[in-house]
Amino acid sequence: MFEDISQSGDGGLYAELLQNRAFQQVTPNTAAALNAWHSINGASLSVLADPIPVSSALPNSLQVTIPTGITGPVGVGNEGYFGIKVAAGSTYTASFHYRFPTASSFKGRITVGLQTAAGKSLVSTTVPIAAASTAWTLVNVTLHPTTSAATTANNFTVTLDGAAASGQTVHFAFFSLFPPTFKNRPNGMRVDIATTLAEMGPSFFRLPGGNNLKGQIPSQRWQWNATVGPLINRPGRVGTWGYINTDGLGLMDYLNWCEDLGMQAIMAVWSGFTLSGTSIAEADLGPFIQQAIDQINFVIGDPAKSSAAALRASLGHPAPFKLNYVEVGNEDFFGADTYTYRWHDIVTALTAEFPRLNFIATSNTFNPILSPNPLQYDIHEYNTPSWFAQNSFFYDGFQRNATKYFEGEYAAISTNSSDVFGSPADGRLLFPTMQSATGEAAFMTGIERNSDIVFSASYAPLLNHVANTQWTPNLVSFDAGNVYRSTSYYVQKLFSLNRGDAYIPSTLPTPSGTLFWSVARKNATQQIIIKISNTMDTVAPMTFVLPFTVVASTGTAQVLTGAGTASNSPTTPNLVSPKTSTIKTGKKFSYTAPGFSFSVLTLVAH
Numbered sequence: 001m002f003e004d005i006s007q008s009g010d011g012g013l014y015a016e017l018l019q020n021r022a023f024q025q026v027t028p029n030t031a032a033a034l035n036a037w038h039s040i041n042g043a044s045l046s047v048l049a050d051p052i053p054v055s056s057a058l059p060n061s062l063q064v065t066i067p068t069g070i071t072g073p074v075g076v077g078n079e080g081y082f083g084i085k086v087a088a089g090s091t092y093t094a095s096f097h098y099r100f101p102t103a104s105s106f107k108g109r110i111t112v113g114l115q116t117a118a119g120k121s122l123v124s125t126t127v128p129i130a131a132a133s134t135a136w137t138l139v140n141v142t143l144h145p146t147t148s149a150a151t152t153a154n155n156f157t158v159t160l161d162g163a164a165a166s167g168q169t170v171h172f173a174f175f176s177l178f179p180p181t182f183k184n185r186p187n188g189m190r191v192d193i194a195t196t197l198a199e200m201g202p203s204f205f206r207l208p209g210g211n212n213l214k215g216q217i218p219s220q221r222w223q224w225n226a227t228v229g230p231l232i233n234r235p236g237r238v239g240t241w242g243y244i245n246t247d248g249l250g251l252m253d254y255l256n257w258c259e260d261l262g263m264q265a266i267m268a269v270w271s272g273f274t275l276s277g278t279s280i281a282e283a284d285l286g287p288f289i290q291q292a293i294d295q296i297n298f299v300i301g302d303p304a305k306s307s308a309a310a311l312r313a314s315l316g317h318p319a320p321f322k323l324n325y326v327e328v329g330n331e332d333f334f335g336a337d338t339y340t341y342r343w344h345d346i347v348t349a350l351t352a353e354f355p356r357l358n359f360i361a362t363s364n365t366f367n368p369i370l371s372p373n374p375l376q377y378d379i380h381e382y383n384t385p386s387w388f389a390q391n392s393f394f395y396d397g398f399q400r401n402a403t404k405y406f407e408g409e410y411a412a413i414s415t416n417s418s419d420v421f422g423s424p425a426d427g428r429l430l431f432p433t434m435q436s437a438t439g440e441a442a443f444m445t446g447i448e449r450n451s452d453i454v455f456s457a458s459y460a461p462l463l464n465h466v467a468n469t470q471w472t473p474n475l476v477s478f479d480a481g482n483v484y485r486s487t488s489y490y491v492q493k494l495f496s497l498n499r500g501d502a503y504i505p506s507t508l509p510t511p512s513g514t515l516f517w518s519v520a521r522k523n524a525t526q527q528i529i530i531k532i533s534n535t536m537d538t539v540a541p542m543t544f545v546l547p548f549t550v551v552a553s554t555g556t557a558q559v560l561t562g563a564g565t566a567s568n569s570p571t572t573p574n575l576v577s578p579k580t581s582t583i584k585t586g587k588k589f590s591y592t593a594p595g596f597s598f599s600v601l602t603l604v605a606h
């Protein structure tokens, strides 16, 4: 599950290193407009609504005035998203637009570089500039540091020589700085975060949110068409998590990412309801339904029949992307009273256009009753570790009536059942623990047992930058230089990479107990896979009696275990990680699950 929360996209998975790179959605002539930028050696800076904007989508530019009487480099620096990692051997691609507001005979040189916060140059290059016209000029440079910075406290800098450029005023727009990206995709993903996510072997990517789809007001909703095409034409938007979204990571980038990981998108369309509780009146839904039709056509439409699909083709992907599920809104139980007509009108129109798609409802299951009858519901659950351990049979009681379920967001987030969404002082977890991860694992054994009706599940939120976090805990944390794999991350990865092909019934765990398991069969290797969650701090001796003809005498155990409060975090990044060992197995064998552990036992048995 992905949304731009806690800098998951901008400053996270999206590899752009500069924060506030294009002064999008800021108010000119305010200090906030200069967020993440600072003056170097006395340059005077201000963000202005440029009389000649670099594009209609990017109306603001940075005015830099070189004062008289100053020597040495003078200009502007950007501190990135709470730091910039500078690695020797990496090629950094930088770009920016500049123009002189007044034409003159001035000729000079701009120095573009990376330097430590203390001002030590790590790498730099210079390019000639001239004030011959007031038009915009695009500058592209590459930077090749030969030494790695000791920390991520580094800045991107653009400077002129103070003496030579004394008194000059230059406008800059749309800066950008990229490190190498995952699979070298232009405008791509940060390699270490992308690699961490790819390691889970995910099947789908839910986008674009979560609350960040909805907007506080209709004009701030996520709009697919504002997020595709050349970056210079993307205005960005005020995200719902307290920071501006550049939309540099847009729908096409999400879809390319899905293809790079072999995932399908589970894509949401806006459902006419905002976080502030505004519902679009039924009579006014038309344009929003059309926008949803265009959004889906962008993903799977025929370029010969749809302009949105033709746009996709023009951006390099004439074939449709893989899409089977479209979600209508997010957590519309908050807008249940109007979801009845919003669901009806949206799904009636979308089904007519795309009869093969499956539409997911986001209200509470069968409450209210919707028409057409949803065949999929998205269920979200945030609760305590013990709630998840005690509710591993949550789906066992669901009617088998052709309805399928998407556990679209779930996580054990607090140890305080009377204030689950409270603060860390009140039991909220900052990072997943072994207690929370084993609670989730217990719940997931139930999802596996009920995989006839639960077609997908995703922990949420996926990512957070530890320097700007609006929600905890998260599956994967990161800062400018590191990625932190949580205990829950390892549970998700172990479940994902050991899914098997079919569930095998076994002795059922005790629903109110503390030990939970599920068994799957992997056809190609004739193996069974036994997943065991021990949600208590005491060891759990188990005996397995297998009714198979052939059972190997040894198998593999992958075990994640640690103290109940153990977390992987910036201070203890690798406190807990899975360990693999060989175990003795047979038609009857014993296994002792450690306290607070999640085990995956794999052995040949058929």
Ligand SMILES: [NH3+][C@H]1C[C@H](O)[C@@H](O)[C@@H]1CO
Residues within 6 Å of the ligand: 003, 005, 209, 210, 211, 212, 330, 331, 380, 409, 460, 461, 471
């Ligand atoms: N409150 C959660 C529910 C919403 O869908 C997400 O944006 C939030 C964080 O995962």
